[in-house]
Amino acid sequence: MQMTRDEIYRSRREFFNNHAEMWLDMWYKDRATGRYDKHGMDFERLFSLVPLKPGDHVLDVGCGTGVLVPFILQRITTKGMLYELDFADRMLETNRQLHKEENIRFVLADAESAALAKASCDSVVCFSCFPHFDDKAKAMINLSGILKPGGTFVVSHFDSSEGINKHHESCHAVMHDRLPDQSVMRDLLKAVSLTIDLFIDEPGFYCIIATK
Ligand SMILES: C[S@@+](CC[C@H](N)C(=O)[O-])C[C@H]1O[C@@H](n2cnc3c(N)ncnc32)[C@H](O)[C@@H]1O
Numbered sequence: 721m722q723m724t725r726d727e728i729y730r731s732r733r734e735f736f737n738n739h740a741e742m743w744l745d746m747w748y749k750d751r752a753t754g755r756y757d758k759h760g761m762d763f764e765r766l767f768s769l770v771p772l773k774p775g776d777h778v779l780d781v782g783c784g785t786g787v788l789v790p791f792i793l794q795r796i797t798t799k800g801m802l803y804e805l806d807f808a809d810r811m812l813e814t815n816r817q818l819h820k821e822e823n824i825r826f827v828l829a830d831a832e833s834a835a836l837a838k839a840s841c842d843s844v845v846c847f848s849c850f851p852h853f854d855d856k857a858k859a860m861i862n863l864s865g866i867l868k869p870g871g872t873f874v875v876s877h878f879d880s881s882e883g884i885n886k887h888h889e890s891c892h893a894v895m896h897d898r899l900p901d902q903s904v905m906r907d908l909l910k911a912v913s914l915t916i917d918l919f920i921d922e923p924g925f926y927c928i929i930a931t932k
Contacts, residue, residue: 728854729854732893732897735893736784736806736808736810737809737810740785740810740813743814744756747759759878762924765925766791766847767791769918772792772796772843774795774796775796775797775799775800776796776800776843777802777842778792778800778842778843779803779805779844779845779866780792780802780805780845780847782805782806782831782849782852783804783805783811784806784848784849785811786804786818787847788845789802789804789824792845796823798821801825802823802824803824803827804824804825804827805827805828805834805836806827807829809828812828831846831849831862831863832862833862834866836866837866838865839865839866839867839868839869840866840868841866842867842868842872843872844863844864844874845876846874846875846876847874847876847877850875850877851888851899852897856908860908860909860911869932871932872929872930873932874927874928875928878925878926879924879926880924880925881899881901881902881921881926883923883924899926902919902921909928909930915931915932917930
């Protein structure tokens with residue numbers, strides 16, 4: 721029997737909740753060294769492209785257990801503010817246990833409806849989460865509204881769109897979650913007046929940088 725959109729949404733959120741405690745081990749731990757730096761070079765590449773500076777306010781959408789936290793805090797410093805947003809409470813709770821810095825606010829909300837102040841963030845980063853948004857156009861409207869004029873919008877993965885979509889197809893809970901084709905992504909960004917500065921979709925790395 722086919723699942724309804726609502727059932728798909730709930731089973732996706734349950735999947736992420738059920739994997740919260742092991743998330744960092746699953747994706748970021750280098751088994752040989754035991755350190756959580758398996759994608760160190762990829763993160764350096766990503767953050768060389770995102771123009772973060774001391775004092776910035778940044779929204780990390782679908783933050784999970786907070787793998788981006790150290791990279792963002794290092795750049796925005798204690799003068800900045802980081803919003804860690806996720807719709808899965810156990811992901812957010814694990815994140816909160818790992819990151820005690822005073823300039824982090826944890827937000828349990830859906831990207832489509834999160835009620836952060838309009839035009840309050842210098843950057844909105846969607847790392848490894850965009851395919852999971854149920855209504856991508858609605859999420860774009862909400863997230864771009866949170867961005868300041870001149871702010872930076874980022875969508876990134878450490879694989880190509882083809883690789884990401886293949887990976888999701890093999891996992892029941894997220895098998896419907898797709899990173900749209902480049903033309904659809906361009907239309908989604910254009911519809912909310914974001915200008916694309918960079919669009920990389922290559923084996924091992926996907927990154928869109930756009931300006932409001
Ligand atoms: C593949 S995980 C990536 C987590 C983290 N960015 C990382 O790379 O480790 C996707 C995350 O997005 C969150 N997520 C999915 N759909 C969401 C939505 N509509 N609103 C907010 N968070 C969402 C999930 O709960 C999960 O934590």
